Amino acid sequence: MGTDMANKAVVLVSGGLDSATVLALAREQNLACYALTFDYGQRHRIELDAAHRVAKLLGAADHRTVQLDIGWMGGSALTDRDIPVPDVPSGGIPVTYVPARNTVFLATALGWAEVLGAQDIFIGANAVDYSGYPDCRPEFIQAFEKLANLATRAGVEGRPFHIHAPLMHMRKAEIIRTGVRLGVDFSLTLSCYDPDLDGLACGSCDACRLRRQGFVEAGVADPTRYRR
Amino acid sequence: MGTDMANKAVVLVSGGLDSATVLALAREQNLACYALTFDYGQRHRIELDAAHRVAKLLGAADHRTVQLDIGWMGGSALTDRDIPVPDVPSGGIPVTYVPARNTVFLATALGWAEVLGAQDIFIGANAVDYSGYPDCRPEFIQAFEKLANLATRAGVEGRPFHIHAPLMHMRKAEIIRTGVRLGVDFSLTLSCYDPDLDGLACGSCDACRLRRQGFVEAGVADPTRYRR
Numbered sequence: 104m105g106t107d108m109a110n111k112a113v114v115l116v117s118g119g120l121d122s123a124t125v126l127a128l129a130r131e132q133n134l135a136c137y138a139l140t141f142d143y144g145q146r147h148r149i150e151l152d153a154a155h156r157v158a159k160l161l162g163a164a165d166h167r168t169v170q171l172d173i174g175w176m177g178g179s180a181l182t183d184r185d186i187p188v189p190d191v192p193s194g195g196i197p198v199t200y201v202p203a204r205n206t207v208f209l210a211t212a213l214g215w216a217e218v219l220g221a222q223d224i225f226i227g228a229n230a231v232d233y234s235g236y237p238d239c240r241p242e243f244i245q246a247f248e249k250l251a252n253l254a255t256r257a258g259v260e261g262r263p264f265h266i267h268a269p270l271m272h273m274r275k276a277e278i279i280r281t282g283v284r285l286g287v288d289f290s291l292t293l294s295c296y297d298p299d300l301d302g303l304a305c306g307s308c309d310a311c312r313l314r315r316q317g318f319v320e321a322g323v324a325d326p327t328r329y330r331r
Numbered sequence: 332m333g334t335d336m337a338n339k340a341v342v343l344v345s346g347g348l349d350s351a352t353v354l355a356l357a358r359e360q361n362l363a364c365y366a367l368t369f370d371y372g373q374r375h376r377i378e379l380d381a382a383h384r385v386a387k388l389l390g391a392a393d394h395r396t397v398q399l400d401i402g403w404m405g406g407s408a409l410t411d412r413d414i415p416v417p418d419v420p421s422g423g424i425p426v427t428y429v430p431a432r433n434t435v436f437l438a439t440a441l442g443w444a445e446v447l448g449a450q451d452i453f454i455g456a457n458a459v460d461y462s463g464y465p466d467c468r469p470e471f472i473q474a475f476e477k478l479a480n481l482a483t484r485a486g487v488e489g490r491p492f493h494i495h496a497p498l499m500h501m502r503k504a505e506i507i508r509t510g511v512r513l514g515v516d517f518s519l520t521l522s523c524y525d526p527d528l529d530g531l532a533c534g535s536c537d538a539c540r541l542r543r544q545g546f547v548e549a550g551v552a553d554p555t556r557y558r559r
Contacts, residue, residue, distance in 0.1 A: 169400055170398060170400040171398075171399055171400070171439075172398040173397065173439065173443075175395065176443050176446045177446055178445065200484060201442070202443075202445035202446055202483060203438055203441040203442035203445060203479075203482055203483060204442070205482065206438040206442075206478065206479075206482045207435065207438040207439055207442060209438075210431050210437075210438040211431070211435055213430070213434060214401060214429070214434075215401075215430075217406065217430035218406030237481065237482055237484060237486065237487045238481075238483070240481070243478070243481045243482055246474070246477055249474055249477075249478075250434065250471070250474040250475055250477075250478050251431075251434075253465065253468070253470050253471045254431055254434045254466045254474075255430060255431060255465055255466070256428060256430070258465065259465045
């Protein structure tokens with residue numbers, strides 16, 4: 104089946120482990136996948152290269168990176184270099200939370216989906232082995248889907264959008280096993296919040312901690328190159 | 332009262348007539364207003380200069396323009412130069428509709444509001460003398476407010492956001508009279524979808540048509556410089 108015949112989907116791809124697995128799941132459904140990545144001034148910009156490699160290897164029909172200049176807002180350790188990335192989980196919502204990030208990402212994905220005629224949007228939100236971000240919870244995804252169908256021509260005219268978060272209730276180890284089953288090469292992905300210029304992961308931030316534990320629990324060899 | 336003592340609000344300011352009036356209404360409530368404008372590849376980019384003049388004159392505490400690179404998505408006469416801006420209303424949702432525009436704008440405003448500690452966000456959405464955009468309706472605004480309070484640390488921690496659309500049920504003439512009462516200099520504002528490089532309005536697009544009729548109905552001299 105050629106891309107012209109397949110249903111289209113927009114897939115948010117960050118370059119991390121979760122969104123690579125989501126893209127593989129969407130491809131498994133024979134969807135023509137339009138991968139969308141954001142360059143929002145994040146500290147871990149090397150993940151943008153990872154996103155491009157992941158999209159290409161998993162056969163995305165197109166991959167675009169949206170420049171979104173919000174770094175000046177500050178307020179997060181991921182975009183504000185004056186706020187250090189913590190080594191240990193802080194409890195509650197951590198300083199790596201980027202205000203309204205997933206809302207902005209999904210809103211932009213929605214715009215592209217409407218232009219493409221796609222009704223399905225995929226995001227790697229997860230509420231199990233996660234960092235406690237409010238915009239990763241099922242009630243957020245449901246509220247966004249409702250909003251999407253009020254906000255758009257397609258929604259109003261009866262071609263509703265569906266927001267898919269297939270990892271929502273998976274543990275990290277299950278995500279890894281799913282990715283392995285679907286042929287995801289996790290050595291291409293980058294989860295670390297504070298990688299060095301060579302792409303080596305710090306090994307101690309919240310994202311590294313969750314990733315490391317996940318590979319151990321999954322019984323899968325961890326291909327990540329850690330600094331320590 | 333200095334800015335430090337006032338409650339803060341984020342106000343979406345496009346450079347047009349409606350959002351200038353909204354900013355004046357927020358200032359009337361003694362809010363410290365943080366004006367937010369988007370450079371999203373719109374055809375009428377000269378409105379970005381208008382937005383800056385409006386924000387300054389009405390005493391905004393700060394004004395920022397976010398670069399948001401979505402022009403490549405196409406799908407709208409406002410961002411795609413291959414789609415002409417129509418002279419006459421088309422009926423239904425017009426080709427000047429930009430997919431998910433207000434969702435993206437409000438999402439970004441939400442992020443800035445959370446960083447600032449602001450709980451109020453103002454938008455000039457209007458469902459009376461408007462172009463039929465789905466993301467200008469009251470049910471859209473209500474759905475966004477609900478989403479905002481699920482999406483954010485502030486919402487989860489009990490500092491809820493309120494999305495204000497004070498023009499929602501006003502006719503264009505009423506918006507103009509309100510602006511005049513609050514000292515808005517409408518000669519600084521630009522509504523036209525297709526202005527020339529000198530800032531002259533086309534006089535015939537949907538936005539010009541609504542603006543012209545509004546000044547006539549309000550019994551206020553129209554300071555707009557039209558090409559025809």
